[in-house]
Amino acid sequence: MTELKNFLVKIIITIITVSVLFRISVITSYSAPYDVYNYDKWGEAVPSQAGYSPERSVSGYDLGAGAMDSPADIFYAYDDRFYIADTGNNRIIAVDSGFEKAVRIYDSFRMPDGTETYLKKPSGIYVSSETELMYIADTENSRVLISDTDGNFISAITKPDDVLYDEKRTFMPQRVIADKAGNIYIVLSNITTGAAMFDSSGKFSGFYGANRVQPTAEIIRNYFSSLFMSDDKRSRRVRNIPAGITSMDIDGDFIFTCTASASQKTDIVKKLNSAGINIFADMDIVIGDYAPVYDISQNKLLAPSITDIDIDEDGNINCLDSASGRIFQYDEDCNLLFIFGTNSDQTGGFRQSSSLESHSGRIYVTDSQKDTVTIFRETEFGEIVHKASALHNGGFYEEALEPWIEVLNRDGNYRRAYLGVAAAKLRAGEYRESMKYAKIADSSRIYNKAFEGWRLEFMKKNSGKLALLFLILAISLIIWKRIRKAGKSHGA
């Protein structure tokens, strides 16, 4: 009996050791503190290959700039430097492109008269390649400070004295960007009518890109009930105001905005042209997780909150969901490419992610509680997907075929690749193949086109046979009728 017991114990110990070893090997080869997933054609999460993996996380000490305090924004500028808004320390840190050391620290700016001006909780930074100027959202000084990259104060934008701008509202810039023409767009906290727009001379010229109100049943009901209310009551109830813009980025002629709101579903991400018209308005796009994520440690559902947006060199859209600590990458047509990141203490996780920036295949995310910048690096798989999707979106479907097939070899769950293959085969005239892939990708639109082509081909090839078949059918029908008639008349 004891022998048996010993034997069993040995077996159990072996199993545990093996499984622990296996687990360790899995972790070391994986190194990300989260499971990588993507969405399948029915909008359900499925395991996927990683497009980005965490490379390292960098603190202020690593950069030789002393500890950072709640960094709120990061920007990669034309002069090959990163600019970090080190909010808690009231300074801007410029970092070299390899993210090894701080090149320069801006904590004060020289005024024209020789005195110094200081920042107070700067939360946004933008450097324009056209004007070669730094634009700093100097939040608690209620101004946007404009200086050159040597730290010489050029000008400042303060609360506009304009009828369009409600005097009672504060002026607290959160984010700032500037376009080619030198127009400056400022995201203000507690302003829901869009970003304040200033022309290059600093004159206020109105608001830009307000969010729409989502037409939910509740709002419609509220509208009807408000028809029967006294003015007094009406003035005291909650008004239907869309959430204001949280952050934005500029890519060529387009300005992308994102909105962090737990309740709002429309206009979470917008692509605005220079007239302020949202190109994504009529596209049925879902940004972030399809279903809210359940967080075990807090025992609550995390409503998505897209706090920052960034457009990379290829035109891909990176969205940061600070509630779940996840980064969602979309291509220029808002097709989901990758999801990565989480809330955790390991490298690749965040406590409070605040902003993101991308540069040459890497994504940099600031964490305002860990006071670090986490660097994610594109994996081999990510590289192939990006190549394929860039070719596909450029209209080079057939050139994109090879990378898409490679993507499928690595991850058979990757829906976007099936769409790409289907489109390429359709372009090449291989209709049967295209139909097959379109069916797997659940795209009845592509299937319809491929089927139309296949049907035409089939008819052309078999037109003789089809005509013959038709003829035989017609003749046999006539003969059959004759026989029946003859039989009937014979019977009667």
Add this chain to the structure above:
Amino acid sequence: MELKLKPFQWVKYAVVHPIEGFEDMRWKKAGSLEISFLIIFMLFLAETAHERLYGFQFYSSYDKIFSIVPYIVKSFVFFGAWVVGNWSVCTLLDGEGTMKNICIYSSYALVPYIMQLFLCTALSHILIRDEYIFLLMIQITGTLWTALLLFSAIRSVHQYSPAKTIAAILLTVFAMFIMLFLMILLLSLIQQVCIFIFTIYTEISVRG
């Protein structure tokens, strides 16, 4: 006119003579319960085929799970509820039809609808999205034809006036709702009882 038709020929006759067909059937005491059951089975097949075998260019389904229950409900349960509902309503409204005749006549009336389902399913593999209008036309024709036949069937089987027929049909639909409601109620109650028994069984087996 002399009418000597085989059982299957009666189906065709009733379908292509929407106004007088059922009257003649009643006069000749024709109609077979076996064929009626066959038609309902075909309805079940048609509903399933329409859902699962439809051309992919028009439609895509959630392939992860498949349950046959909704199709059983759509065919057998709905038809059964219709027959029982109509019989109970029309017994009170001086209808002359027996349950058997209601079943036969109503099922014969469903033939155009079933044919429409099969035809659309087959054509959906030949047509493309631009030609969807043809499918729609077939669908509307089949459904309206069945509606007309059903009206005519109920009118003949109970020997009603047109107005009374409409009233009877509306009441039947109402009765169907009540029946389905009661069935769902019964089902959930049985479920509760089962859970209760299972809980007691677990309790006893764990303690014992």
